[in-house]
Amino acid sequence: MSSCDSTATYAAKDFKSDVKPVWCPGCGDYAVLSSITKAFADLGLKPHETSVVSGIGCSSRIPAYTNTYGIHSIHGRALAVGQGLKLARPDLTVMVAGGDGDGFSIGGNHFLHACRRNVDLTYIVMDNRVYGMTKGQPSPTTESDWDASAMAPPGGTGMTPFHPLAIALASGANFIARGFSGDPNGTAQIIAEAIRHPGFSFVAIMSPCITFREEQRDWKNTMRNVNIEPTTDPAQAARRLMTDDGFNCGILYRGNRPAYGKEKKATNAVSDLDREFTL
Ligand SMILES: Cc1ncc(C[n+]2csc(CCOP(=O)(O)OP(=O)(O)O)c2C)c(N)n1
Numbered sequence: 206m207s208s209c210d211s212t213a214t215y216a217a218k219d220f221k222s223d224v225k226p227v228w229c230p231g232c233g234d235y236a237v238l239s240s241i242t243k244a245f246a247d248l249g250l251k252p253h254e255t256s257v258v259s260g261i262g263c264s265s266r267i268p269a270y271t272n273t274y275g276i277h278s279i280h281g282r283a284l285a286v287g288q289g290l291k292l293a294r295p296d297l298t299v300m301v302a303g304g305d306g307d308g309f310s311i312g313g314n315h316f317l318h319a320c321r322r323n324v325d326l327t328y329i330v331m332d333n334r335v336y337g338m339t340k341g342q343p344s345p346t347t348e349s350d351w352d353a354s355a356m357a358p359p360g361g362t363g364m365t366p367f368h369p370l371a372i373a374l375a376s377g378a379n380f381i382a383r384g385f386s387g388d389p390n391g392t393a394q395i396i397a398e399a400i401r402h403p404g405f406s407f408v409a410i411m412s413p414c415i416t417f418r419e420e421q422r423d424w425k426n427t428m429r430n431v432n433i434e435p436t437t438d439p440a441q442a443a444r445r446l447m448t449d450d451g452f453n454c455g456i457l458y459r460g461n462r463p464a465y466g467k468e469k470k471a472t473n474a475v476s477d478l479d480r481e482f483t484l
């Protein structure tokens with residue numbers, strides 16, 4: 206990260222690194238990167254007070270492209286790393302980001318427990334309903350009959366897709382929203398609200414993989430903003446989510462559970478750790 210002035214204000218471009226993304230031209234993740242950097246700037250954050258943590262996947266390359274602290278961690282473990290970082294450094298704004306394979310398949314158990322633990326961080330999943338980086342295998346959010354890739358079984362997996370937002374709600378997530386890469390400004394606003402909200406905030410961003418799911422280009426005709434007041438009632442949110450067709454964008458649930466660790470500050474003093482491990 207280049208040096209930062211703690212009195213300066215930073216624009217979205219200042220949160221982009223000099224590394225040129227290697228994503229396929231037209232990948233939705235370019236717009237998600239812009240929404241994230243716009244949200245950081247709109248909130249008046251500073252690069253040296255912000256961090257982006259990811260797993261592995263095309264979408265998980267995002268820490269390299271942001272001019273903040275960053276950890277490009279291990280496939281499926283981004284939330285474990287991000288929660289540890291936030292507990293050790295509560296002064297940092299922590300964003301965890303990655304794909305649907307990373308977050309809901311190998312990382313699925315971390316997702317459930319991050320929702321209920323409620324550490325104050327924002328989790329962005331760029332959902333393209335496929336494993337992009339490894340060339341087109343079905344992910345937990347892939348439609349059960351999708352078999353357009355040589356990597357998918359004929360006739361599809363036959364498995365009911367994972368419903369990330371409903372699962373987040375059932376697991377205790379405090380802020381649940383859906384964005385679309387085709388609406389970068391609207392998505393930036395949602396991300397900014399998610400960062401502002403105390404506790405674990407989950408934002409699923411529908412972000413087309415135009416290489417392995419070309420038909421997702423059509424999402425621009427199906428995604429819609431729902432201008433509804435976010436509910437604080439989990440039962441109402443559950444009804445909304447279970448009757449939702451997967452294309453409603455906006456903040457769908459905003460709970461008010463206190464964030465984990467507000468009272469229990471993590472200590473990273475070496476003497477305390479030494480004492481804990483003394484036999
Ligand atoms: C432990 C481990 N298992 C498997 C892999 C192989 N792998 C790399 S990325 C990936 C899936 C990526 O899909 P997703 O998270 O949806 O991200 P996308 O590439 O679509 O953005 C897999 C299975 C790995 N790197 N490490």
Ligand code: SF4
Pocket residue numbers: 227228229231232233234263264333337338413414415416417
């Ligand atoms: S393979 Fe798909 S997800 Fe990966 S960079 Fe290309 S378009 Fe994006």
